[in-house]
Amino acid sequence: xxxxxxxxxxxxxxxxxxxxxxxxxxxxxxxxxxxxxxxxxxxxxxxxxxxxxxxxxxxxxxxxxxxxxxxxxxxxxxxxxxxxxxxxxxxxxxxxxxxxxxxxxxxxxxxxxxxxxxxxxxxxxxxxxxxxxxx
DNA sequence: GCCAACGTTGGC
DNA sequence: GCCAACGTTGGC
Numbered sequence: 001x002x003x004x005x006x007x008x009x010x011x012x013x014x015x016x017x018x019x020x021x022x023x024x025x026x027x028x029x030x031x032x033x034x035x036x037x038x039x040x041x042x043x044x045x046x047x048x049x050x051x052x053x054x055x056x057x058x059x060x061x062x063x064x065x066x067x068x069x070x071x072x073x074x075x076x077x078x079x080x081x082x083x084x085x086x087x088x089x090x091x092x093x094x095x096x097x098x099x100x101x102x103x104x105x106x107x108x109x110x111x112x113x114x115x116x117x118x119x120x121x122x123x124x125x126x127x128x129x130x131x132x133x134x135x
Numbered sequence: 136g137c138c139a140a141c142g143t144t145g146g147c
Numbered sequence: 148g149c150c151a152a153c154g155t156t157g158g159c
Contacts, residue, residue: 007157009156009157031141031142032142052156052157052158053156053157053158056157056158056159096158113140113141114139114140114141114156114157114158115140115141115142115155115156115157116141117156
């Protein structure tokens with residue numbers, strides 16, 4: 001099982017919306033690196049849900065329920081989507097500032113490349129963030 | 136609101 | 148194929 005992090009601007013699509021939708025198609029990714037990560041996602045993988053913009057925190061978890069397929073919102077065959085399902089809200093959201101303050105999280109794509117909207121997360125990084133959310 | 140970082144486009 | 152110009156994202 002692999003771990004991921006997906007970003008959303010809460011004004012565009014919030015985790016509250018994710019919760020009420022229960023399941024959504026993760027579309028609109030127009031970046032090759034992000035697209036490549038989406039292609040690697042497998043059913044059952046977990047993704048952290050991050051609010052960019054004013055929030056800047058990891059707020060919950062979703063599960064990949066359908067592997068990549070053509071993005072139906074475009075004719076361009078370069079782009080794909082996956083389906084994700086609401087899993088749970090974190091007990092406490094984990095702030096970007098706190099993530100940045102942890103040495104063991106300094107290699108995260110989220111820290112290294114703030115503009116990447118879909119990225120991989122190692123098991124260690126994932127566990128570390130979950131631990132931070134439980135304090 | 137500003138700006139750094141990054142990606143894309145297009146002229147040469 | 149290089150690189151300047153431009154647009155977008157997202158942190159601050």
